[in-house]
Amino acid sequence: MLKKISYLLLLLVNVSFANVTLPALFSDHMVLQQNNDVKFWGWANPNEEVVIMPSWTEEEFKTKASNQAYWEINVKTPRAGGPYVIKINGYNEIILKDVLIGEVWLCSGQSNMEMSAAWGINNGEDEIKNANHPTIRFFTVSKSSATSPQNDLHGNWEVCTPETMKNSSASAYYFAKRLQENLKDIPIGLVVSAWGGTPAEIWMPENVIKKDSILLKAANNLKPVAWGPTEPARAFNAMIYPLIGFEIAGALWYQGESNVGASTYDKTLASLIESWRSLWNKNFPFYYVQIAPYNYGENHFGGAEIRDAQRKVLNKVSETGMVVISDVSPVDDIHPKDKKSVGVRLANLALTKHYKTFEAIVDGPLFKSFSINKNTIIVQFDNADGLYFSDKKITQFEICGEDGVYYSAKATIKNKSIEVSSKKVKEPKNVRFAWGNTIQSNLFNSAQLPASSFKSN
Numbered sequence: 001m002l003k004k005i006s007y008l009l010l011l012l013v014n015v016s017f018a019n020v021t022l023p024a025l026f027s028d029h030m031v032l033q034q035n036n037d038v039k040f041w042g043w044a045n046p047n048e049e050v051v052i053m054p055s056w057t058e059e060e061f062k063t064k065a066s067n068q069a070y071w072e073i074n075v076k077t078p079r080a081g082g083p084y085v086i087k088i089n090g091y092n093e094i095i096l097k098d099v100l101i102g103e104v105w106l107c108s109g110q111s112n113m114e115m116s117a118a119w120g121i122n123n124g125e126d127e128i129k130n131a132n133h134p135t136i137r138f139f140t141v142s143k144s145s146a147t148s149p150q151n152d153l154h155g156n157w158e159v160c161t162p163e164t165m166k167n168s169s170a171s172a173y174y175f176a177k178r179l180q181e182n183l184k185d186i187p188i189g190l191v192v193s194a195w196g197g198t199p200a201e202i203w204m205p206e207n208v209i210k211k212d213s214i215l216l217k218a219a220n221n222l223k224p225v226a227w228g229p230t231e232p233a234r235a236f237n238a239m240i241y242p243l244i245g246f247e248i249a250g251a252l253w254y255q256g257e258s259n260v261g262a263s264t265y266d267k268t269l270a271s272l273i274e275s276w277r278s279l280w281n282k283n284f285p286f287y288y289v290q291i292a293p294y295n296y297g298e299n300h301f302g303g304a305e306i307r308d309a310q311r312k313v314l315n316k317v318s319e320t321g322m323v324v325i326s327d328v329s330p331v332d333d334i335h336p337k338d339k340k341s342v343g344v345r346l347a348n349l350a351l352t353k354h355y356k357t358f359e360a361i362v363d364g365p366l367f368k369s370f371s372i373n374k375n376t377i378i379v380q381f382d383n384a385d386g387l388y389f390s391d392k393k394i395t396q397f398e399i400c401g402e403d404g405v406y407y408s409a410k411a412t413i414k415n416k417s418i419e420v421s422s423k424k425v426k427e428p429k430n431v432r433f434a435w436g437n438t439i440q441s442n443l444f445n446s447a448q449l450p451a452s453s454f455k456s457n
Contacts, residue, residue: 019043019044019045019090019091019092020042020043020044020048020050020088020089020090020091020092020094021042021043021044022040022042022088022094023041023042023151023152023153023242024152024153024154024155024156025139025155025191025242025243025246026040026042026096027096027156027157028096028097028098028099028157029097029098029099029100029137029157029158029159030096030099030100030137030139030157030189031099031100031101031102031103031104031137031157031187031188031189032077032099032100032101032102032104032189032247033077033101033102033103033104033247033248033249034077034078034079034080034101034102034103034186035077035078035079036076036077036247037074037075037076037077037247038074038075038076038077038247039072039073039074039075039245039246039247040052040061040072040073040074040075040088041070041071041072041073041245042070042071042072042088043065043069043070043071044065044069044071044090044091045065045069045090045091046065046066046067046068046069047064047065047067048064048065048071048090048091049062049063049064049090050062050063050064050065050071050073050088050089050090051087051088051089051090052073052075052086052087052088053086053087053088053089054075054084054085054086054087054099055084055085055086056077056078056081056082056084056101057076057078059076061073061074061075065090072245077101078101079101080100080101080102080103080186080187081100081101081187082098082099082100082101082102082187083097083098083099083100084099084100084101085097085099086099098159100135100137100187100189101187102135102186102187102188102189103179103183103186103187103188103189103249104188104189104190104191104246104247104248104249105172105175105176105188105189105190105191105248105249105250105251105252105350106191106193106243106248106250106251106252107169107171107172107175107190107191107192107193107194107251107252107254108192108193108194108203108240108251108252108253108254108255109194109203109252109253109254109255109288109289110194110195110196110197110198110254110255110256110257110258111194111195111196111197111257111335112171112254112255112257112289112335112336112342113169113171113172113192113194113252113253113254113255114169114192114194114195114196115169115170115171115335115339116165116166116167116168116169116170117165117166117167117170117173118166118167119170119335120337121170121337121338121339121340122337122338122339122340123340124170127165127170127173127340128162128165128166129162130162131160131161131162131164131165131166131173132160132161132162133160133165133176133177133180134159134160135180135185135186135187135188136159136160136173136176136177136180136187136188136190137157137158137159137160137187137188137189137190138157138158138160138164138165138168138169138172138173138190138192139155139156139157139158139189139190139191139192140155140158140167140168140169140192141153141154141155141191141192141193141194141239141243142154142155143195143228143239144235144238144239145202145228145229145234145235145237145238146234146237146238147234147237148237149236149237149241149242150237150238150241150242151242152242153238153239153242153243157189160173160176168190168192169190169192169194170339170340170343171252171254171289171339171342171343171346172190172192172252172343173190173339173343174339174340174342174343174344174347175190175252175343175344175346175347175350176188176190176343176347177343177347178343178344178347178348178351179347179350179351182347182351182355182357182358183351183355183357191243191246191248193235193239193240193243194254195228195235195239196227196228197225197227197228197258198228198229198230198235198255198258199222199230199258199259200255200256200258200259200265200268200269200272201215201218201219201222201230201232201233201268202228202229202230202231202232202233202234202235202236203235203236203240203255203272204232204233204236204268204271204272204275204276205233205236205275205279206232206233206236206237208271208272208275209232209233209271210232212267212271214264214267215264215267215268215271218262218263218264218265218268219231219232221261221262240276241279244279244280245280248280248284249284249285249350249354250284250285250286250287250350250354251276251284251285251286251287252287252288252346253269253286253287253288253289254288254289254342255288256269256290256291256306256307256310257291257294257306257334259306260291260296260302260303260305260306261300261302262305262306262309263305264309265305265306265309265310266309266310266312266313266316269288269309269310269313270313270316270317273286273313273317273320274317283318283319284319285319285320285321285350285353285354286317286319286320286321287320287321287322287323287346287349287350288310288313288320288321288322288323289322289323289325289342289346290307290310290311290322290323290324290325290326290452291303291306291307291310292325292326292329292331292334292336293326293329293331293436293437293438293439293440294329294331294332294333294334294437294438295331295332295437295438296437297437300437301435301436301437302437303436303437303438304434304435304436304437304439304453304455307452307453308452308453308454308455310322311366311367311452311453311454314366319353321349321350321353321362321363322363322452323342323345323346323349324364324441324449324450324451324452325338325341325342325345325450326434326439326440326441326450326453327390327440327441327444327449327450328341328342329440331438331440345362345449348360348362349362349363360447361383361385361445361446361447361449362447362449363382363383363449364383364441364444364445364447364449364450364451364452365381365382365383365384365387365443365444365445365449365450365451365452366381366382366383366451366452366454367379367381367433367451367452367454367456368380368381368382370431370456372428372429375421375425375426375427375428376419376420376421376428377399377409377419377420377421377428377430377431377456378414378417378418378419378420379397379417379418379419379420379431379433379456380416380417381416381417381418381451383445383447383449384416384417384445385416385445385446385447386445386446386447387413387416387418387443387444387445388413388443388444388445389411389413389442389443389444390442390443390444391442393442394410394411394442395408396411396433396434396439396441396442396443397409397410397411397418397420397431397432397433398422398431398432398433398435399420399421399422399425399428399429399430399431399432400425400428400429400430400431401425401426401427401428401429402427402429404430406432406435407422407424407425408422409421409422409425409431410422418443429457430455430456430457431456432453432454432455432456433451433453433454433455434451434452434453434454435453435455439453441453
């Protein structure tokens with residue numbers, strides 16, 4: 001009798017701890033990165049065996065939970081396809097249905113990444129009506145903050161329908177649509193973790209900021225706001241850290257408006273990129289949107305300085321790309337409504353640089369170098385095929401002498417360079433272009449993509 005009671009008690013203990021559980025990322029309708037060793041992880045009773053059985057193979061993947069009640073295991077995924085079913089067995093059983101294999105992109109930043117068709121984008125009603133794309137899936141992370149790294153977050157995978165697309169990131173949606181046009185309808189998973197009005201510092205690990213005096217000073221200069229955190233790492237801890245380990249193809253970033261006024265944004269953004277890659281242990285592509293011209297106030301160049309800082313990151317960090325959107329953004333709206341151009345340009349970067357399935361000029365003219373010949377500055381550009389000005393009033397180039405005072409300059413295109421001079425500057429030292437918060441670039445290349453603003457010093 002005593003043995004029977006002991007056995008029943010043991011059985012009850014096992015049943016009460018029959019708790020194989022998964023993070024929110026692993027659920028019905030999810031997309032997993034193709035042709036990869038994808039990490040699964042979760043929690044279970046210590047020493048409980050966990051068996052993963054995906055329907056794309058007869059192989060079973062087994063592991064045991066640690067004494068910390070945590071388990072993880074890599075599962076090899078096939079090329080793009082689906083839908084599949086994944087069974088996960090411990091003392092209990094979890095069945096994940098309608099799982100696709102394809103390309104997964106992490107989409108982060110502030111309100112312009114978060115902005116959905118419901119906010120009022122160009123052609124929004126037609127786009128919503130036609131947004132039946134069963135192989136595009138959204139995982140939108142709920143806004144949350146934390147003072148320390150979390151092990152899970154709030155969100156769920158949703159199939160792209162008019163109802164779900166309406167409230168999902170419009171830039172990410174257009175990015176996925178353009179990828180599918182070129183990649184032959186490969187499933188696309190979009191993990192959207194964005195929060196309007198937030199500075200970059202809240203999206204990166206706190207230790208990265210604390211160990212660097214420049215980053216720490218910039219973080220300490222941030223003022224509290226009513227619509228979100230400004231303390232270092234608060235969104236990273238709750239909305240990025242729980243994603244680490246989930247296999248992604250790359251990341252998209254649309255942020256910078258909330259850092260206007262900072263003088264070291266290039267270092268901040270570069271550090272963010274490098275910290276994410278280090279934690280994922282993968283040098284994934286990182287493509288971002290240069291902030292649009294907007295009236296951030298008089299008597300300062302805060303917006304232009306952020307745009308130039310974003311340009312500089314291209315030369316500091318490998319496997320990066322930037323889209324310039326000054327030509328499709330009005331200067332009186334900090335939330336430009338043309339999100340299709342944003343998504344398509346980001347996708348064209350990915351198709352050209354990462355997937356290598358698209359051959360075209362996908363970058364606007366970018367400042368490369370300059371030289372001085374007597375009273376003339378000669379500016380060289382990358383992506384300079386077919387340089388042209390979009391209007392006859394060429395006033396966006398300025399040069400300065402040793403005194404640092406800039407004067408409007410005459411600019412003449414000579415093949416792939418531009419010669420700049422001013423009667424007011426006899427011995428020029430530096431040049432700048434489109435250097436104003438509200439200036440929309442009027443210099444384009446043959447791909448009809450605008451040049452980034454820049455300052456040579």
